[in-house]
Amino acid sequence: MIMSEPVPIVDSNTPAGMLEGDLVKRARRGDLEAYDELVKRYQQRIYATIYHMTSNHEDANDIAQDSFIKAYSALKSFKGGSTFYTWLYRIAVNRTINFLKQRKNKHHFSLNDLDFNTENNPDLVALISDKTPVREVGLTELQKKLNEALMKLSEPHRMVVVLHDVQGQSHEEIAEIMDCNIGTVRSRLFYARQQLQGFLSEYAKLT
Amino acid sequence: MNQNEQNFDALKKLLKLKQHEVPPPGYYNNFSGQVISRIRAGEANYAQSMTERLQTEAPWLVSLFRVFEARPGLIGAFATSLCLLLVGVVVFSERSEQASKNLIAISEPTAPTGNVAVATLSAAPIVAATDNSNSGIVASTNPVTSLQPTATLFGQSGGSTLFQPAGFMQSAH
Numbered sequence: 001m002i003m004s005e006p007v008p009i010v011d012s013n014t015p016a017g018m019l020e021g022d023l024v025k026r027a028r029r030g031d032l033e034a035y036d037e038l039v040k041r042y043q044q045r046i047y048a049t050i051y052h053m054t055s056n057h058e059d060a061n062d063i064a065q066d067s068f069i070k071a072y073s074a075l076k077s078f079k080g081g082s083t084f085y086t087w088l089y090r091i092a093v094n095r096t097i098n099f100l101k102q103r104k105n106k107h108h109f110s111l112n113d114l115d116f117n118t119e120n121n122p123d124l125v126a127l128i129s130d131k132t133p134v135r136e137v138g139l140t141e142l143q144k145k146l147n148e149a150l151m152k153l154s155e156p157h158r159m160v161v162v163l164h165d166v167q168g169q170s171h172e173e174i175a176e177i178m179d180c181n182i183g184t185v186r187s188r189l190f191y192a193r194q195q196l197q198g199f200l201s202e203y204a205k206l207t
Numbered sequence: 208m209n210q211n212e213q214n215f216d217a218l219k220k221l222l223k224l225k226q227h228e229v230p231p232p233g234y235y236n237n238f239s240g241q242v243i244s245r246i247r248a249g250e251a252n253y254a255q256s257m258t259e260r261l262q263t264e265a266p267w268l269v270s271l272f273r274v275f276e277a278r279p280g281l282i283g284a285f286a287t288s289l290c291l292l293l294v295g296v297v298v299f300s301e302r303s304e305q306a307s308k309n310l311i312a313i314s315e316p317t318a319p320t321g322n323v324a325v326a327t328l329s330a331a332p333i334v335a336a337t338d339n340s341n342s343g344i345v346a347s348t349n350p351v352t353s354l355q356p357t358a359t360l361f362g363q364s365g366g367s368t369l370f371q372p373a374g375f376m377q378s379a380h
Contacts, residue, residue, distance in 0.1 A: 032243050039239040047238070052225055061230075068242045069249065111228060118227040123220040143224055165222040193215045200221065 024084050028075045039068050042085060045167065046092045052162040053096045053155070055147040056110040063099055067092040082176060089177045097155045107151050114143060142203060149199035157192035164189055 015023060015037035026034035046067060051060035071088050078087055118124060118139055150158055159178065163169040164185075171189075175182045262269050275282050 032246065035246070036239050036243050039242050043235055043238045047230065047235075051228070051230070057230060061234075064238075065242050065245060069245055072246055073249075112230050114224070114227045115229045118224065121223070121227070124224055124227075126220075139224070142221075143228065146221060146224060161222065162225075165219050166225045193218055196222075197215070197218050200218070 020084055021080075024075070024078070024080075027072065028078075035072055038084065042088055043068075046088065049089070049162060049167055050092060050096050051112065052150070052166050053100065053158060055151060056108060057112055058110055059099065063095050064092065067095050070095065086173070086176050090179070093159060093177055097159070100155050109144070109147060111143065111147060114139060145200060145203045149196050152199060153192050153195060157188050157195070160185055160188040161192045161196065165193075 015026075015034050018026075018034070018037065020038070020041075023034045023038050027038060043064070047060055047064045050063045050067075051057060054060050054063070067088070071091050074091070078084065082090075124139065124142075150161070153161065156178070160174060163174045163177065164171070169177070171182045171185045174185045178185070275285070
């Protein structure tokens with residue numbers, strides 16, 4: 001006898017069981033409970049994108065919160081031409097880029113810890129296990145070097161790498177979020193990868 | 208392009224390292240609560256800033272409210288004076304209306320004569336226009352409006368006819 005896994009019962013009348021569109025409608029009417037649910041749905045992705053752009057937990061926390069607050073106050077202007085998720089992402093991306101432009105080159109790293117699965121990731125272990133001709137570095141040092149290399153890229157190039165190679169977004173989604181065409185996304189991605197490869201070849205076996 | 212994609216495979220694997228960077232434990236449990244608290248605080252601040260704005264832009268209103276707070280009895284006196292003012296305005300406007308009606312009544316006997324004159328003046332161009340129906344439009348040389356009282360046939364000034372009608376006629380080309 002095959003035992004099926006228990007399916008969580010979701011009440012469609014509670015915010016957790018509601019569709020995004022319904023939550024947005026309720027939030028537009030000032031329902032903070034509905035907006036709380038929207039925040040919970042997208043907080044991880046929004047925070048992670050900003051964190052990978054800034055390499056600083058505190059900055060990412062501030063910008064992520066500001067983005068959600070800005071989105072709430074601007075909800076009335078949300079026409080529904082794109083999904084709420086894309087619209088929210090656009091707000092977060094613009095705020096992050098503005099923040100980085102103001103901060104210019106004053107990078108202050110406040111890196112998050114690597115989770116316990118990192119050392120079990122065979123791809124990552126393979127990258128650092130071959131000590132010749134690559135310099136011997138541990139995962140934590142590699143993490144630092146990777147963040148330093150990312151910070152050397154321009155904001156648009158870094159954003160494309162973060163959204164595509166780290167967050168797994170499609171070219172089409174990135175084009176919509178960054179308000180540019182797909183060709184631009186592809187060319188930025190290629191150029192950014194080339195640069196990263198040059199910056200990191202000393203520390204990881206990348207070719 | 209395919210060659211390039213292959214060249215970047217190792218880099219893409221390395222970039223996956225970023226996915227393992229996680230915020231402190233429990234961070235996401237409090238995140239939405241903090242956002243909602245800040246939204247609530249912002250709304251409260253907005254209401255407070257409205258009060259502050261009122262204080263800077265209309266300080267007399269704020270001091271008036273303070274006086275009322277200190278002496279609630281003044282509210283009744285203030286309300287009564289406002290009502291009296293309102294009644295006064297209504298009475299005054301009714302009186303001035305009555306006075307203007309009286310003035311019209313005094314000047315009314317001359318009005319029919321003036322009106323006939325006006326009718327005669329305005330009729331002429333229209334007749335002319337019907338006579339030359341195939342010709343172009345020519346404006347009358349009479350002014351469109353005049354603030355001067357119109358002269359009547361009997362040399363009386365028409366008190367109620369402070370206008371002169373415009374007439375248009377068609378002229379032949």
